Amino acid sequence: EAQVTQNPRYLITVTxxxxxxxxxxxxxxxxxxxxxxxxxxxxxxxxxxxxxEVTDKGxxxxxxxxxRKEKRNFPLILESPSPNQTSLYFCAxxxxxxxxSGANVLTFGAGSRLTVL
Amino acid sequence: QKEVExxxxxxxxxxxxxxxxxxxxxxxxxxxxxxxxxxxxxxxELIMSIYSNGDKEDGRFTAQLNKASQxxxxxxxxxxxxxxxxxxxAVNIRRGSTLGRLYFGRGTQLTVWP
Numbered sequence: 001e002a003q004v005t006q007n008p009r010y011l012i013t014v015t016x017x018x019x020x021x022x023x024x025x026x027x028x029x030x031x032x033x034x035x036x037x038x039x040x041x042x043x044x045x046x047x048x049x050x051x052x053e054v055t056d057k058g059x060x061x062x063x064x065x066x067x068r069k070e071k072r073n074f075p076l077i078l079e080s081p082s083p084n085q086t087s088l089y090f091c092a093x094x095x096x097x098x099x100x101s102g103a104n105v106l107t108f109g110a111g112s113r114l115t116v117l
Numbered sequence: 118q119k120e121v122e123x124x125x126x127x128x129x130x131x132x133x134x135x136x137x138x139x140x141x142x143x144x145x146x147x148x149x150x151x152x153x154x155x156x157x158x159x160x161x162e163l164i165m166s167i168y169s170n171g172d173k174e175d176g177r178f179t180a181q182l183n184k185a186s187q188x189x190x191x192x193x194x195x196x197x198x199x200x201x202x203x204x205x206x207a208v209n210i211r212r213g214s215t216l217g218r219l220y221f222g223r224g225t226q227l228t229v230w231p
Contacts, residue, residue: 011223017130023156036219040223041223042205042221042222042224043161043205043221044221045218045219045220048218049158058218090160090161105151105166106161106163106165106207106219108160108161108162109160110159110160111160
């Protein structure tokens with residue numbers, strides 16, 4: 001089954017304790033992206049990647065890191081989490097996104113709900 | 118102006134009515150437009166994509182695009198309680214590059230009551 005898998009789905013942690021949210025897709029998609037979703041603010045892009053070793057900042061990258069060493073994986077790293085990073089996080093992937101002919105369709109993971117105390 | 122704006126809602130319609138969801142965008146040369154549906158606590162799922170001016174119909178859903186007015190809408194005919202969800206408008210927008218990024222509106226919450 002074609003899917004985007006995120007782990008963990010739920011996590012409660014404390015301020016300053018490094019954590020990684022993993023994301024893996026089995027569709028051979030070039031493009032992968034992380035979003036956070038907060039009430040009243042919609043989906044905001046954190047980081048995205050056009051392909052292996054190619055990453056770029058989205059709209060809210062502060063406090064986050066990413067890496068793309070393999071095509072299928074795109075982990076999100078919070079080096080020193082803070083309470084303002086409490087949110088619902090989504091990983092998504094697509095075939096190459098952003099061409100002149102139109103962006104391709106995003107497939108989303110199930111989401112990871114993170115609480116930082 | 119935000120890149121993508123949606124009427125904030127919430128929108129409440131009776132079962133069987135037409136629900137109309139609206140979205141405006143800032144980039145005049147955007148070429149790709151999407152509507153995603155998101156049930157509470159779930160991930161967004163694509164329900165419609167549209168690339169050309171005019172209407173595109175898929176079952177009870179119709180997407181309408183007017184590039185001159187920078188406006189895209191979603192009509193849901195014969196609304197059902199199962200259509201109750203948040204609807205996200207997404208637009209591919211270019212920023213100083215030949216490549217674009219997908220921007221989402223904040224979503225409109227729709228409730229269909231029996």
